[in-house]
Amino acid sequence: MFPTVKRLLTEISTCLIGLVVLYLCVRWRRFKSKSITRVSAADGNLTKPSAKLPAGPPSWPIFGYLPGLPKVRVWEVYNKWAETYGDMIYVPSFKNHIIILNSAEAVFELLERRGSIYSDRPHGMVMMQLMTLDRDPGFVPYDSKWRYIRKLYNQQMNTTEVVKFRDYQSAAAQSLLGSLLDSPEDFLRHCRTFSAATVMNIAYGHQIAPRNDQIVQLSEATGLAFSKASQPGYYMVDNFPILRYIPSFFPFASFKTFAAETKKATYRSRTVPFRQVVEGMKNGDVKTCFVSESLNDLNGVDLSPRGVKKDFDLEEFENREDVSLIKDIAGGMFGAGSGTTTAALHSFILAMVMFPHVQKRAQEELDHVLGSGRLPTFEDQPRLPYIGAIAQEVLRWFPVAPNAVPHTTSEDDVYKGYLIPKGAILIPNVRNLLHDPKIYPNPDEFRPERFLPDDNGNIARDPAVQGAFGFGRRICAGRNLAEASIWISAASLLAVFDISPALGENGKPIDVKPAFAGAPGLFE
Numbered sequence: 001m002f003p004t005v006k007r008l009l010t011e012i013s014t015c016l017i018g019l020v021v022l023y024l025c026v027r028w029r030r031f032k033s034k035s036i037t038r039v040s041a042a043d044g045n046l047t048k049p050s051a052k053l054p055a056g057p058p059s060w061p062i063f064g065y066l067p068g069l070p071k072v073r074v075w076e077v078y079n080k081w082a083e084t085y086g087d088m089i090y091v092p093s094f095k096n097h098i099i100i101l102n103s104a105e106a107v108f109e110l111l112e113r114r115g116s117i118y119s120d121r122p123h124g125m126v127m128m129q130l131m132t133l134d135r136d137p138g139f140v141p142y143d144s145k146w147r148y149i150r151k152l153y154n155q156q157m158n159t160t161e162v163v164k165f166r167d168y169q170s171a172a173a174q175s176l177l178g179s180l181l182d183s184p185e186d187f188l189r190h191c192r193t194f195s196a197a198t199v200m201n202i203a204y205g206h207q208i209a210p211r212n213d214q215i216v217q218l219s220e221a222t223g224l225a226f227s228k229a230s231q232p233g234y235y236m237v238d239n240f241p242i243l244r245y246i247p248s249f250f251p252f253a254s255f256k257t258f259a260a261e262t263k264k265a266t267y268r269s270r271t272v273p274f275r276q277v278v279e280g281m282k283n284g285d286v287k288t289c290f291v292s293e294s295l296n297d298l299n300g301v302d303l304s305p306r307g308v309k310k311d312f313d314l315e316e317f318e319n320r321e322d323v324s325l326i327k328d329i330a331g332g333m334f335g336a337g338s339g340t341t342t343a344a345l346h347s348f349i350l351a352m353v354m355f356p357h358v359q360k361r362a363q364e365e366l367d368h369v370l371g372s373g374r375l376p377t378f379e380d381q382p383r384l385p386y387i388g389a390i391a392q393e394v395l396r397w398f399p400v401a402p403n404a405v406p407h408t409t410s411e412d413d414v415y416k417g418y419l420i421p422k423g424a425i426l427i428p429n430v431r432n433l434l435h436d437p438k439i440y441p442n443p444d445e446f447r448p449e450r451f452l453p454d455d456n457g458n459i460a461r462d463p464a465v466q467g468a469f470g471f472g473r474r475i476c477a478g479r480n481l482a483e484a485s486i487w488i489s490a491a492s493l494l495a496v497f498d499i500s501p502a503l504g505e506n507g508k509p510i511d512v513k514p515a516f517a518g519a520p521g522l523f524e
C-alpha cells in the first residue's frame with residue numbers, strides 16, 4: 001500500500017512540475033512577444049512594428065521585479081527611478097505589465113486625452129471575485145455597466161443635486177464637535193465616525209449608532225479586505241488562478257476561508273440597509289438618500305404604499321439588473337468615501353497643528369463673517385474663501401490617494417515611441433503632480449493662499465483637477481460630496497476649537513511628525 005501511495009504522490013508531483021514548467025514557457029513566449037507587438041498607435045505614428053516597453057528597474061524574466069511595488073513613501077521611490085529611467089517606468093510583475101507615470105504630461109495625455117482606451121481596471125483579480133467585491137463601482141470594467149453606474153452617480157451627485165445631502169453633512173459635523181468636546185484625545189476615531197455617519201446617511205438614510213454600529217463594522221471589514229485584494233498580486237491565487245479550486249482545508253488555503261467570510265460580510269453589509277430603505281418606502285417612511293432617490297427614478301417602479309402589490313417579491317426585485325446595480329453602488333460608497341474622507345480630515349487636523357498661523361487667519365475670517373454664537377453653514381461658503389482654500393490645500397498637501405487608483409489599457413498603444421501593452425496597469429504618481437514646485441512653490445508648506453488670487457489675479461491649479469480625485473473618465477464619482485464634507489467639518493472645527501498638539505509628560509507640547517499611513521479602504 002505504502003509504495004503505491006508514494007508512487008502516486010511522485011506522479012502527481014511530476015505532473016504539477018510539468019504544468020508549472022509549461023505555464024512558465026507560455027509566459028516566457030508572451031513576455032518575449034510583447035516587445036515586438038505591432039500596434040495601432042494613438043500618438044499618430046501608426047506603423048511602429050517594434051516599439052519597446054519603457055525602461056525600468058532590473059527585473060527577472062517571467063517573475064518580473066521581485067521586490068514588488070514599494071508600499072511606503074512610494075512617490076520618493078518613483079522619483080528616484082524617474083532620474084534613471086525617465087517619466088514612464090516599466091515594472092513588470094509576475095502577471096502584469098505595470099507602468100508608473102511620473103510626469104503630468106504623460107498622465108494627462110494618457111489617462112485624460114486618450115481616456116477612451118485608458119479607463120479600464122485590472123482584470124482577472126480572483127480574490128476580488130471570490131469575495132464578490134469585483135462588483136464594486138471603482139473596480140468594474142470599462143463597459144456599459146460602468147456607464148450606467150456613472151449615470152446614476154451623476155444623477156444623484158452632480159453639483160446641483162448633491163446639495164440635497166447637505167443636512168446630513170451639517171448634522172454629522174455638529175456631532176463631531178460634541179464628540180471632540182467630550183474626548184478630544186479620541187479625535188482619530190471621531191473623524192472616522194463623522195465620515196461613516198455621512199456616507200451611511202447619504203447612501204441609505206441610515207443613522208449609525210454612536211458605537212459598534214453593525215453595518216459600519218461589516219462595511220469596515222469588507223473595506224479592509226478590499227484594500228488588500230485590490231492590490232495586484234497581493235494574494236498568490238491572483239498569480240496562479242488555478243489555486244481557487246483547492247479545497248479550503250488544504251494547507252495555505254486560508255485565503256479561501258477568508259474570502260468566504262468576506263463574501264458573507266459583503267452580502268450582509270449591502271443587503272440589510274438596502275432592505276431597510278425598501279421597507280421604509282413601502283411604508284411611506286422615506287428618507288432622502290441615494291437608494292430611495294435612485295429607486296424612485298426607475299422606470300415602471302412604484303414603491304409607495306399605494307404602488308406596491310401584495311405579491312411583491314423582494315428577492316426577485318433585488319435581482320433586477322438595474323436594482324442590483326443600485327445596491328452595488330450604495331454598498332460601495334462606504335469603501336470609497338469613508339476612509340478617504342477620514343484621511344483628509346486627519347490631514348486637516350495635522351496641518352492646523354503644524355501651521356498655527358493658518359488656523360489663526362481662518363478663525364479671524366470666521367469671526368468676521370459669523371460674529372459670535374453661531375456655527376458656519378453651507379450658505380456662508382461664498383463669504384469664507386480662506387476656509388475654502390484650506391479645504392483645497394488639504395487635498396494637495398497630503399493627497400489621500402498618492403497613486404490614485406490604477407487604470408488599465410484596453411488596447412495596445414504607443415506613447416513617445418514606447419509600447420503600452422493592452423492590459424497594462426498604469427499608476428500615476430499623483431503626489432508628484434500635487435507637489436510640483438513649478439505649480440505649487442514650496443510644496444511641503446501648507447499654504448492655502450495659493451488658492452486665492454494673487455496681486456495679478458493668478459490662482460494655483462485646483463488639486464481636484466490635478467489628480468487629487470484621479471483622472472479622466474474614472475475620476476472620483478463622489479468628489480462633490482467629499483469636497484463639501486471636508487469644507488463643513490473644517491469650518492465647524494475652526495469655529496469652535498483651537499487645535500494644538502497634546503502636552504507631553506513634561507507639560508510641553510509634543511513634537512508632531514507627519515507620516516503617511518494611507519487611507520483605510522480603497523486606496524490603502
Ligand code: HEM
Nearest residue numbers: 138336337340400401404405469470471474476477478482
Ligand atoms: C477626500 C475624499 C475622496 C478622495 C480623495 C477620493 C479619491 C478618489 C480617487 C483617486 C479615485 C480613483 C480615480 C481614478 O481612477 O482615476 C476615486 C474613485 C471613486 N470614488 Fe472617490 N474619493 C473621495 C471620496 C469619495 C466619496 C465620498 C465617494 C462616494 C460616496 C467616492 C466614490 C468614488 C467612486 C464610486 C469611485 C470609482 C469611480 C470609477 O471607477 O469610475 N469617493 N476616488
